[in-house]
Amino acid sequence: MDLSSINPILLLASLMVAATPILLAAIGELVVERAGVLNLGVEGMMITGAICGFAIAVETGSPVLGFIAAAVGGAVLSLLFALLTQFALANQVASGLALTLFGLGLSALLGQGYVGVKPPSTPQLDIPLLSDIPVLGPILFNHDPMVYVALGILAATWAVLKYSRMGLVLRAVGENHEAAHALGYKVVRIRVLAIMFGGACAGLGGAYVSLIRVPQWTEGMTAGAGWIALALVVFASWKPWRVLMGAYLFGGVTVLQLNLQAAGIAIPVEYLSMSPYIITIVVLVIMSTHRSGAPASLGKNFHASG
């Protein structure tokens, strides 16, 4: 038992890396849900993004093209969900679950030839000057570019939802699609775009796992990250900055429990392994006690015939 062997600077730095995949997926799902659509297929879109990104990065040798392909792959898969729920008016919960199962199977099929292959490495982004700052440098400014892309997407999402007309319309569609329709907004079109955004973000999150965090391809390698992202959105009361906090909390405890184990802390490993899930849920439940509610039209299908 030697707590001094845990380096807090490296711990915080790896926390940011561990949180990035769920952060990306959760932002995407947040936008989808704010538009009034419940897409439970996050896990399926993530794993599809993971293999699309991995395959394209391996074939082209470019991680950047890989990430673009991952976003496209996730978005294309989410179109299937959009088709089912927005045009065929199928049940959103069932369609989302089906999307996850389909994504897991599809990715396993696509990934047949890629097991055990080494992907091209994504360079660390050493920001000159900033990364030399003691303590803050290694924590904040010494990561791969995707960590900052994820934070950028989060900030942009927050700003657009809060301050722009586009965000207002999106929220209106999510709160009351009948009223939004009466005002002349294209409810279905807006929702399809939101679903595609969610798919692209989930795909990026998946590719982050397969291209940077591991980096390797294995079937089912996202291992439930999509479900964590879904839970984060709910417990964060559909607020972007709380999603960030939840993601960092989850990533932090995930990294910390391995650190404690390596430091020889005498807590049974089983408790340590479940701790990220329990702590994240407990904290977010406490935070959301004042019930800032879900979008009013969440999960309800819309048809102009009303």
Next chain:
Amino acid sequence: MKITKILTTAALALGMATAVIAGSHSEKTKVGFVYVGPVGDGGWTFEHNNGRLAVEAEFGDKVETVFVESVPEGADAERVMTQMALNGADLIFTTSFGYMDPTINVAAKFPNVRFEHATGYKTADNVSVYSARFYEGRAVQGTIAGRMTESNIIGYIGSFPIPEVIRGINSAYIHAKKVNPDVTFKIVWAYTWFDPAKEADAAKVLIEQGADVILQHTDSTAPLAAAAAAGNVIGFGQASDMAEFADGPRVSSIIDNWAPYYIERTRAVMDGTWTSVNTWDGIAQGMVGIGEITDRVPADVKAEATALKDSIASGDYHPFTGPLKKQDGSDWLAAGETADDGTLAGMNFYVEGIEGDIPG
């Protein structure tokens, strides 16, 4: 009435066709393999699959092999084995510790099918067990690790706390300590044989805590990839050579060579001489190989490791030779005494000096 008759005829015809197919198959010896990971894992399952390919190469069209990969340990494994037996397999290799009870259960239902279970200890009239003395390779690994570490911290990624893994930890520790009294081991249990994401996380954490040598008892190359990313960290190929990391962190490896055993057992089934046996071979018999030690290791360390390997192979030296104490300080082996196979097979304690508890 007429429809029923047609259906009956169809069923009869189908039955006869199946019988014919089964009959034509019985000329070939059918060998089944159940794998815990994908054949592309580059480690454990990859080597078992090489053994399967060697069987095909040896016997050509006299043999037919089938395999199922990524089979979870538990009820699914039983289903897969049952299906193989029903499809006419004569011999089935089940290649992970967790298949032990499923293998025994299925073997009881198919007394005419022979089963070979890797790394377990339960046998039956139609179930053999076989394993390799990986701890002999761990002794060589421990020696190199103890000599190479500069931080004196060696990280160890364990899969499950079972005797096979604990033996490896003990053997590596004893030999690292022997050449470097200041060495400490940090152990993380991944609770999986193959999960690159978890293995990578575990390796990164160990490196963050100062380990500059990573030993792994999990099957993927992810820990080596993490070591490569960290730069000044070395590791070893596990179960397979993992030579693709030889210009980076991989300085040597333990290679499982199952091919001769698989060929021998398949031949025994063909000749009708197959009986239930308990095989536990090591470096001497070639079941455990030590991969090439790269130039990153200084020549004197390389010579020391090679000499150790040779003395184990010749039988002059046993990696568990006293005086050795258990972790709690109680005596285990007196000076010059060597561990018996029974104790090794059920090993559930750390030797003196290792910190932490075995999760139970």
